[in-house]
Amino acid sequence: MKREYVKDFFIFGWKQALCCIFPVIIFMTLALSKVVELPFIQRYDFILLVCILAQLILVWTKIESVDELKVITVFHIIGLCLELYKVHMGSWLYPEEGVTKIAGVPLYSGFMYASVSSYVCQAWKRFDLHLINWPSKYMAILVSIGIYANFFTHHFMVDVRWILIALIVILFYKSHIRFTVSTETYRIHTILSFMLVAFFIWLAENISTFLGAWRYPDQELSWRIVHWGKISSWFMLVIITIIIVAELKRIKYPKQVKGA
Incomplete structure (x- = not known):
C-alpha cells in the first residue's frame, strides 16, 4: 500500500507539472526576456x-480544447480590466515601454490571470475533479461578483474582504474536492485547496516581480519580497476562477459538481 502512495506522489507531481504548462511558458519568457536583449521588439x-x-x-496540439480557450479568454478580459484599474490607482506599475500598452498596462498582463484558469482547466481533466457539497449556483455567482467588486471598491469604500472570507467559510465548510491520481481517489477540503493554490501563486508572483513583470511601489528602488498579505488577494481570485470554471462545468458535466 505504501508503495502505491509513493507511486501516486510522483504521478501527482508529474500531472501538476503538466497542468502548469502555460504558466511555465510565461515564466520562461519572462526569464529569457530579462537576460537577453531583444533587438527588434520591446520586451512587453x-x-x-x-x-x-x-x-x-x-489548442492545435489539443492540450487545451476550444472550450477551455474560451474560459481562458474570459479570464484574460477579467484580469485586464482589473489591471487597468489597479495601475490607474497606483497599486502597481509596469515600468518598461511597449507598443501594446494601454493606459500603462501591457496586454500580456491579462494572460497571467488566464494562466490561473488554464491551470484549473488542466487540473480538472487530468485529475478528474469532482466537487462535493458545492454551493448553489446563485450563491456561488453572488460571492464571485462580491469578491471581484471589492477589488475595485475597497479603494474608496470599506474593504470587506474579511466579511467575504467569512461568507466563503460558511458556504464551503462542508465542501471537498475528489481527485484521482492514477487509480486511487483522494479528497481535499475545498477551502484548503483554495489556500494552497493561492500560496503557490504568491510564490510565482515573487518570481514574476523579481523578473520585472511588474513592480509594486515598495519595489521601485530594489526588489523585495511581496507582502504576505497579498496571499489573501490571490485566495479571493482563485475562488473566482474555480467558481466560474465549476459553474461552466456544471452545465456540461453536472455529475462532477454536486450541490450540498
Whole structure:
C-alpha cells in the first residue's frame, strides 16, 4: 500500500507539472526576456506575442480544447480590466515601454490571470475533479461578483474582504474536492485547496516581480519580497476562477459538481 502512495506522489507531481504548462511558458519568457536583449521588439510586446502563440499551439496540439480557450479568454478580459484599474490607482506599475500598452498596462498582463484558469482547466481533466457539497449556483455567482467588486471598491469604500472570507467559510465548510491520481481517489477540503493554490501563486508572483513583470511601489528602488498579505488577494481570485470554471462545468458535466 505504501508503495502505491509513493507511486501516486510522483504521478501527482508529474500531472501538476503538466497542468502548469502555460504558466511555465510565461515564466520562461519572462526569464529569457530579462537576460537577453531583444533587438527588434520591446520586451512587453515580445511576451504578448509568445503568449498568443503558446495558446494557439496548445489548442492545435489539443492540450487545451476550444472550450477551455474560451474560459481562458474570459479570464484574460477579467484580469485586464482589473489591471487597468489597479495601475490607474497606483497599486502597481509596469515600468518598461511597449507598443501594446494601454493606459500603462501591457496586454500580456491579462494572460497571467488566464494562466490561473488554464491551470484549473488542466487540473480538472487530468485529475478528474469532482466537487462535493458545492454551493448553489446563485450563491456561488453572488460571492464571485462580491469578491471581484471589492477589488475595485475597497479603494474608496470599506474593504470587506474579511466579511467575504467569512461568507466563503460558511458556504464551503462542508465542501471537498475528489481527485484521482492514477487509480486511487483522494479528497481535499475545498477551502484548503483554495489556500494552497493561492500560496503557490504568491510564490510565482515573487518570481514574476523579481523578473520585472511588474513592480509594486515598495519595489521601485530594489526588489523585495511581496507582502504576505497579498496571499489573501490571490485566495479571493482563485475562488473566482474555480467558481466560474465549476459553474461552466456544471452545465456540461453536472455529475462532477454536486450541490450540498
